[in-house]
Amino acid sequence: MFRTVLKQSAIIAKQQQKSLLFKTATTGINTGALRFYSAASTLSKDDITKRVIDVVKSFDKATAAKENITAQTTFHKDLGLDSLDTVELLVAVEEEFDIEIPDKVADELKSVGETINYISSNPEAN
Amino acid sequence: MSTIAALTKPQILNLYRQYIRTAKDFTSYNFREYFLRKARRDFRLYKDQIKTEEDALAKFNMIREELAILKRQSIISEMYTFDKLVVEPIKTPK
Numbered sequence A: 001m002f003r004t005v006l007k008q009s010a011i012i013a014k015q016q017q018k019s020l021l022f023k024t025a026t027t028g029i030n031t032g033a034l035r036f037y038s039a040a041s042t043l044s045k046d047d048i049t050k051r052v053i054d055v056v057k058s059f060d061k062a063t064a065a066k067e068n069i070t071a072q073t074t075f076h077k078d079l080g081l082d083s084l085d086t087v088e089l090l091v092a093v094e095e096e097f098d099i100e101i102p103d104k105v106a107d108e109l110k111s112v113g114e115t116i117n118y119i120s121s122n123p124e125a126n
Numbered sequence B: 001m002s003t004i005a006a007l008t009k010p011q012i013l014n015l016y017r018q019y020i021r022t023a024k025d026f027t028s029y030n031f032r033e034y035f036l037r038k039a040r041r042d043f044r045l046y047k048d049q050i051k052t053e054e055d056a057l058a059k060f061n062m063i064r065e066e067l068a069i070l071k072r073q074s075i076i077s078e079m080y081t082f083d084k085l086v087v088e089p090i091k092t093p094k
Helices: A002-029 A045-058 A083-097 A103-108 A112-121 B009-024 B029-049 B053-077
Strands: none
Touching (some): A045 A112, A083 A112, A083 B009, A083 B029, A103 B009, B009 B029, B009 B053
16 A cells, blocks of 8 residues: 555656756746847937936936936946946846846946947847 | 055956946846845945955955845846836836
8 A cells, every 4th residue: 555655745746847848948938029130229318317217216326416317427427326336227128128137247348328328239129 | 445455456347347237137127226226335335344365355255145046046136026116217118
């Protein structure tokens, strides 16, 4: 009797494993909207600029020069953000455009304009 | 940051970035906002507090362990649904 119970639980475990595999396989394909990479990015530069500036404006630590944020605005000098704040702001930008900025790139981004340029060069941004 | 020599600045910033990203994964408003506050507070606090290299490394490893816990818990939190609180803004689709 003991053996049959063991066998049954083994079978169940196997089935669960299978269904798990199946699930991960399907979700692997269907993450987010499907867009072909051959299609040009639908974002225009003006659009990106406006959205980045909106994110910067809604970032509550950016105190100085809040009224006139342009592509030339730098995070440290003009907005008075330290390195930790800059990281936080960039995470907010990532969230807005549904991307993940790699660490090496993010450490180099120092102004609004550079951020806009990076996003327009990233085909995954939307 | 000059007190921390063994750890490089990008390393710490990367840890901070990961911490914030993970905190934002929480579906529950209370947890999410708490860990964001905690990240901001802790990193600033340690920046002023830390004087020696050993201290810095110890804190760095402590936060790394915290981050691991946070990652596991955020995944668990994604398995459950939470009702929106009244203080939460409702996101309109773009």
